[in-house]
Amino acid sequence: MHYPRITPAGDSAILVEFGATYSKSVSRAVRAFDSALSDSDTEGIVETAPTLRSVLIRYDPAVTDPESLENWCNAQLAASDWFKVECTADASIWRIPVLYGGDDGPDLDETAELAGLSAAQLIDLHSTSELTVLCLGFAPGLAYLAELPEEFAVPRRRTYGRPVKAGSILVANRQTVLPATPIPTGWRSIGVTPLPTFLSYRRHPFLLAPGDRVKFEPILASEAAGFDFGPYWQRLENERP
Amino acid sequence: MSGLEIIRLPPGASIQDYGRPGFRRYGVTEGGAMDRFALAEGQALLANPSHAAALELPLGSAEFRALGDSIAACTGAERLVTVNSENKKLRQTFRLESGDVLKIGAAEHGVYGYLHLPGGIESPVLLNSRSAHEQAELGWKPCVGDRLSAIGGVDAPAGLALAAPDYFSPRVIRCMRGPQSELFCASDLHALGEAEFEVTPARNRVGMRLSSSAGKFSADLGVTLTSDAIVAGDIQVAADGIATVLLMDCQPVGGYPRIATVITADLHRLAQLPTGAKFRLSEVGRTEALAALAELRAEMKALRGRVFQSVREPSALRDLLTYSLVSGVVKGDEQDAD
Numbered sequence: 001m002h003y004p005r006i007t008p009a010g011d012s013a014i015l016v017e018f019g020a021t022y023s024k025s026v027s028r029a030v031r032a033f034d035s036a037l038s039d040s041d042t043e044g045i046v047e048t049a050p051t052l053r054s055v056l057i058r059y060d061p062a063v064t065d066p067e068s069l070e071n072w073c074n075a076q077l078a079a080s081d082w083f084k085v086e087c088t089a090d091a092s093i094w095r096i097p098v099l100y101g102g103d104d105g106p107d108l109d110e111t112a113e114l115a116g117l118s119a120a121q122l123i124d125l126h127s128t129s130e131l132t133v134l135c136l137g138f139a140p141g142l143a144y145l146a147e148l149p150e151e152f153a154v155p156r157r158r159t160y161g162r163p164v165k166a167g168s169i170l171v172a173n174r175q176t177v178l179p180a181t182p183i184p185t186g187w188r189s190i191g192v193t194p195l196p197t198f199l200s201y202r203r204h205p206f207l208l209a210p211g212d213r214v215k216f217e218p219i220l221a222s223e224a225a226g227f228d229f230g231p232y233w234q235r236l237e238n239e240r241p
Numbered sequence: 242m243s244g245l246e247i248i249r250l251p252p253g254a255s256i257q258d259y260g261r262p263g264f265r266r267y268g269v270t271e272g273g274a275m276d277r278f279a280l281a282e283g284q285a286l287l288a289n290p291s292h293a294a295a296l297e298l299p300l301g302s303a304e305f306r307a308l309g310d311s312i313a314a315c316t317g318a319e320r321l322v323t324v325n326s327e328n329k330k331l332r333q334t335f336r337l338e339s340g341d342v343l344k345i346g347a348a349e350h351g352v353y354g355y356l357h358l359p360g361g362i363e364s365p366v367l368l369n370s371r372s373a374h375e376q377a378e379l380g381w382k383p384c385v386g387d388r389l390s391a392i393g394g395v396d397a398p399a400g401l402a403l404a405a406p407d408y409f410s411p412r413v414i415r416c417m418r419g420p421q422s423e424l425f426c427a428s429d430l431h432a433l434g435e436a437e438f439e440v441t442p443a444r445n446r447v448g449m450r451l452s453s454s455a456g457k458f459s460a461d462l463g464v465t466l467t468s469d470a471i472v473a474g475d476i477q478v479a480a481d482g483i484a485t486v487l488l489m490d491c492q493p494v495g496g497y498p499r500i501a502t503v504i505t506a507d508l509h510r511l512a513q514l515p516t517g518a519k520f521r522l523s524e525v526g527r528t529e530a531l532a533a534l535a536e537l538r539a540e541m542k543a544l545r546g547r548v549f550q551s552v553r554e555p556s557a558l559r560d561l562l563t564y565s566l567v568s569g570v571v572k573g574d575e576q577d578a579d
Binding site (some may be wrong): 007009010011012013015021034045046048050054057062066108135136139141180181200201206209210 | 262266268269301379417420467470506527530534
């Protein structure tokens with residue numbers, strides 16, 4: 001199959017796929033194309049949503065016909081090599097505090113063992129990696145972040161464990177998943193952040209967006225207890241007027 | 242004190258409007274009423290704004306006590322509606338006085354029913370919508386003892402009615418091929434159009450599992466797919482070979498292949514199919530799907546102009562007696578009396 005390709009996804013959306021599976025370059029193309037769409041103000045687009053390998057474009061058929069939209073997308077796809085577009089790193093970094101291990105990071109030791117590291121080394125490696133939010137999905141505000149060093153190429157569990165709490169720091173497949181609501185999961189929980197990333201009552205209810213850069217910072221239990229998340233959400237208000 | 246106190250509710254009852262587009266990039270699907278046409282009917286009857294929310298009642302019966310005087314209307318699946326044991330018609334506004342007991346029976350035809358109050362039912366607006374979305378922990382799912390309040394601001398009399406729509410019990414649901422249809426073998430794609438499907442009891446706002454006379458489907462997953470975007474109507478085939486139609490509260494992404502997608506214009510017809518109902522799928526192109534959607538939207542828009550005053554509503558009849566019969570015929574000498 002030749003990528004990128006465009007197919008209808010029902011009668012009110014088209015799907016632009018950049019690959020059958022996730023890879024770094026596929027995901028980069030996805031984010032670059034999604035970002036170009038967001039900047040374009042193309043008439044009739046209701047919303048666009050990046051996934052790990054594609055961009056879904058929902059349109060209002062009363063405003064645009066899908067053929068015009070597909071033609072426009074094809075022209076955009078032909079105009080540059082989206083797999084090679086360098087995403088401008090103008091997004092400032094979110095420094096997200098993490099309480100590693102303990103009751104809310106029960107898989108820390110086992111994950112470190114799988115990675116061939118001590119728990120302290122794993123924490124160090126995890127918190128010195130600069131990650132990018134690839135996309136959000138599966139559950140509201142749940143962020144997929146990559147790419148972690150190859151030590152984190154550990155598999156997910158084969159079965160779902162008990163639900164993890166919102167803010168859990170989950171790892172597998174060189175990615176970190178940060179759920180904003182409690183979810184059942186096979187990902188390995190190595191810690192938790194006291195920073196809420198989804199506040200439904202806010203004007204901008206989601207802290208993280210695709211393309212955002214993130215660094216995790218180890219904190220102590222005493223720091224987690226008194227953590228003030230206000231400045232993070234204030235910054236979001238300032239950056240997304 | 243005004244509104245309705247909830248005495249009994251079926252499981253799964255929730256507040257719904259047209260949902261919340263625009264948050265998919267943050268992992269939230271649109272959601273909204275399972276039967277958008279029935280929601281539009283209630284809005285037309287009460288002259289409610291199009292963002293007004295209603296109480297969605299799946300299948301089972303419900304009971305309420307009026308805490309004040311109000312107008313209300315029920316739409317959607319066929320049900321017995323009574324106020325203090327007096328029958329009320331579906332798709333017809335009726336009056337409730339303080340203390341009245343409103344009973345909405347179990348669905349006899351179809352699944353989802355809607356209770357509408359003037360101006361819509363009050364509940365918190367989250368992410369631009371009042372729609373409850375259980376997995377997303379958004380919106381309000383009322384419980385017994387809770388109070389439903391009308392937002393008000395509209396003025397509809399009792400006895401306003403709409404004709405019954407004819408979209409219940411469809412024998413054919415239309416679908417389109419999608420990005421993953423080609424992962425299925427030709428015989429599966431052929432069977433999709435030939436098989437008789439049956440709605441199983443495993444159903445909710447997220448999806449509807451089907452059984453098929455063609456047995457199981459199997460996608461060729463020589464290449465392991467990375468999870469991809471899901472849209473409402475997608476017919477997903479899980480590892481067990483069983484087809485599930487994903488509906489309004491489906492997740493935004495999923496890893497199982499989708500063999501086809503039910504067209505938007507048929508989603509409410511599908512959602513109203515009772516458990517055990519049998520139907521066939523018919524494959525259509527996008528042009529036909531969009532023509533059907535344009536027609537449905539035009540029908541929904543035209544509802545407000547099709548509301549008529551029914552003379553059978555007793556409270557409307559009182560008006561009739563007062564203004565036409567009493568003054569015009571029986572009395573007949575207004576000028577003399579002045």
